[in-house]
Amino acid sequence: MEHADADPKVLDQPWRIWATAAIASVAAAGLLLGMIVLPVVQGRNAGISAFDAICRALGIQAGSPAMPQPPSAAQAIPVTQVAWSAELIRDLEQADRRNGEAIASQTCFACHGERGFAPDNRNPNLAGQSALAIYKQLHDYRSDSRFNDQMTPIAKALDDRQLIDVTAYYAYLTTGAIDPTTAQVGDEEIVRLVERGDQSRNLPACSSCHGRRAGGPTETPSLVGQNEGYLIAQLQLYRSGERKNDIYHRMRSVARQLTDREIARLARYYSTTLRQ
């Protein structure tokens, strides 16, 4: 460092050479161990050839060389046949709403109303639901993932294109504001259940999926303004296990923890609240 008179180039050269050599050798050691030695040794235990093990370590063949995959005869039985894809979502966005309206006027208006408000409290309002929420349920009826005496035959009578168009029609309808004079403020206990859940019963907050800013599944329906009778019936069906088109038992495990009184009060809360 104190070679004030030294030629800078002479001073610099060994630094360049040795630094490069040191860095390159450490990187080479890492490559050798990670890409060759360990995969080959571990691959042998898993019954994988050296070549395959190296390809896997490099990431040009799928799998990890460390463990053989256990064989399994298990057959997956999905609770729903709906698989979201970009194409399906695009189809829902670009559907023929007028065709949907025409079909709906023949098959849906009687129970769900022309503007998506069901005249009978036991039927669901469809206004304000997302296309994904409506399509998921219609498709589930068609594939027998969900069953209802009226809905199952109706959904089965429609082809996928018609299903999408009907969905688009109802998804287009907005809820409109609830009349503030009829709105009720939920009691503290129910608001707490909605916003916080109850950890002592492993109950997540309803709003963690059904809230406006929720990070829950994309097809989660909105509950605000939904009909009281419908909500009570669905929670009871989930609780008894009769309805089972909820992925990972999400709603069944929630409903099982709820008392009749809570179900009634939650349904009232959602059917009358102004909150989102």
Added chain:
Amino acid sequence: MTHARRLTLAHMWLAFAAFGVAVVLGVWQMWARSPIPAPLHTPDNYFLAVTAHGVSMAYVLPTFVVMGFGYFVAETALRRPLPFPAWGWAGFWLGVAGSVLAAATIFAGRASVLYTFYPPLTATPFFYIGLVLVVVGSWVWCALMIIAMAQWKGENPGKPVPLAMFATVANAVMWLWTTVGVAAELLFQVIPAAFGWVDTLDVGLSRTLFSWTLHAIVYFWLIPSYIAFYTMAPQAAGGRLYSDTMGRLTFILFLIYSLPVGMHHLFMDPEQSTGFKFLQMTLTALVAAPTLLTVFTITASMEVAGRMRGGTGLFGWIKALPWDRPMVLTTGLAFFMLWFGGGGGLINMSYGMNAMVHNTSWVTAHFHLIFGGTVVIMYFAIAYAIWPTLTGRAFASNRPLRLQLWLWFVGMMVMTLPWHYLGLQGQWRRVSEFNYADPNIAGWGPWVVVSLLGGLVLLVSGLMFLWNLFGLHRAPLAARLPDIRYALAVHPPVRVPAALNGFRMWNVVVAALMLLAYGFPIAQFFLNSPPEAIVHRTVAGN
């Protein structure tokens, strides 16, 4: 008094204002996760608060401290005015605009995706745009630091760049490399998704790009602390820096080994192969080298100071050090926390051991100890050291400063050590509450309460820090303006090799290592495009 005084003060105050808000939120989050019922506690509020806390503490606080301190160093270490100060102000206002935009979206509840984004979750696009503005502002700073050093070298051919400035430019160069990953993720993936221009995005690619940034950003936050270790602590202790070359090597090692190592954040991710994870783990191990060099060099420097002050014997020099001076005290406390934090870090970076602590509170505790502990306590010390120069006023007494620093240290240890333990017990992170009625979880309660107590001590200390700085502005002007002096080396360098006086060669090395470590792992997403995830918008109407 520096010409860039106002520029430095503006940056620092913005940073510390964000810190003030975030420290309050942090304590509330600890409380929310404890068995003691917390006010306003809903999952919505919790994740909103975590997002605000993370963005403030990880983006706003360190970025503006680094920038402000950099402007200060550029003037005081090079002893020449900052070039293009108007550009510095432009960068600052861009950063302010970005921070305000991000804060507004967070507190409006439209950006609760936490500060590391987690695509395919998307928030309102304006949240990300705000953060991009902060980054663009910091790029202006990088350019100014590089220009300042280049101009100085032009005026002083053959002379070694002062270590404080060399390290600052190392950080600027590293930051330019670092931000490429997150900028690519935000500009090409997340922002188009948030605007609704695309329906799907490749989560593997976005996680890989974020990992590019994720580790180096930590060293970006850390380097001001190391600058203080090397150039301020030995001076404050009344001694000299043991070795200038060690300092240069340390900052070069940070530059080259903080970047090609980010995949150690992805050990449990499926999209990368074991070979590349192992390679990056090997390179990560080398990041320990500059820290060990620093521990050695600074301890040796302190020993020089201690012996110059009459300390004798094996440990007598430690007692002889002027522990009443904030910078000396803080260096000791920071080293103590670095010992635990660094040890935890070695566990995190080990491929096998990482599996045990992955997604547990251990990780959160680790980065609070190393960043909130070692790094932030040094930010305090830096502020205490430069505020008199910036304001032309002197602290009447060091006592409230020492008390604040001790409280921060005690609070951080009390908060993070039980937190680490809880991680080992399997306590998971990124959740808003725990079910203490569950017998498996009930036992965590007392430890979380201890952590919360540590958090309360941190809150008191954080507010005291702001009060101490604020108080100095109202103190009478000092008769003689205090000037900052950086530590001289025991053997001050006369000539240094070009490799230790600039970054040309090291940029080539970084490029080569990044190509090796990230070339194929990123290229694979384009060569063999995997299925993409559907964008999940957390904000209705977007």
